Amino acid sequence: MQTTFIARDTSAADLRFNRLQFAPASLSPNELLRDALGLTKKKSDALLGQIGEDLTHPLSALRQVDQTALDSLGFTPKEISRTLATLQLARRLYSPVPEALPLESPEAAVAYLAPDLMWETQEKFAVLMLDVKNRPIGQRVITVGTATETLAHPRDIFGCAVRSGATRLMVAHNHPSGSTEPSNEDIVLTRQLLEGAQTLGLPLLDHLILGGGSFTSIRQQTELWEEYPQGI
Numbered sequence: 001m002q003t004t005f006i007a008r009d010t011s012a013a014d015l016r017f018n019r020l021q022f023a024p025a026s027l028s029p030n031e032l033l034r035d036a037l038g039l040t041k042k043k044s045d046a047l048l049g050q051i052g053e054d055l056t057h058p059l060s061a062l063r064q065v066d067q068t069a070l071d072s073l074g075f076t077p078k079e080i081s082r083t084l085a086t087l088q089l090a091r092r093l094y095s096p097v098p099e100a101l102p103l104e105s106p107e108a109a110v111a112y113l114a115p116d117l118m119w120e121t122q123e124k125f126a127v128l129m130l131d132v133k134n135r136p137i138g139q140r141v142i143t144v145g146t147a148t149e150t151l152a153h154p155r156d157i158f159g160c161a162v163r164s165g166a167t168r169l170m171v172a173h174n175h176p177s178g179s180t181e182p183s184n185e186d187i188v189l190t191r192q193l194l195e196g197a198q199t200l201g202l203p204l205l206d207h208l209i210l211g212g213g214s215f216t217s218i219r220q221q222t223e224l225w226e227e228y229p230q231g232i
Helices: 012-022 029-037 041-051 058-064 067-072 077-094 106-117 154-164 184-200
Strands: 124-130 136-144 168-174 204-211 214-217
Touching (some): 029 041, 029 077, 067 077, 106 124, 106 136, 106 168, 106 204, 124 154, 136 154, 154 184, 168 184, 184 204
Parallel strands (some): 168 204
Antiparallel strands (some): 124 136, 124 168, 204 214
């Protein structure tokens, strides 16, 4: 008896699905984008090719992609929404999760703040309010700047902390460039905050700068806390 075999065409999507099940690492960045975001090949090519054109690792450009960039590539509102949501999820998954509270070190505070600050494309300044045992009781972004700068006034910072009932605080902001080196403005503001903290009896524990997966503690890098002791 002769056996007849019927050939069936397998679509590219089916092949990707099979590889995703059994060998996910074999999928290219372009294929992962198409499946994760529901994009056409043309749009996923544009996303990696144009935004990451001059980069050795094009996927790294996605860390800072924004609505304007996606709109310029012809993405629909639904595609923009899905893409931004997926990238935000990826940022939060990448960010370390604080193992325990209270926040007893710069590393613990950075882990707590990273989901909101680490990969942002605009500079944001946040106040982290703490109780007497360094446990967070609140966090607030008080200013949002351009891609290169933001401004924060000591009045707003201390007002936010006092209203929350905090007994100590930290402040933090991000540098979208990825460099966490403090600017002259960062040092000036830190000095102003330390002076104000002394007057109010509301200790400032640190001023952290986050960006590009790393951070700088101004307290660790300077002698400002020796100049303005905080009584802690």
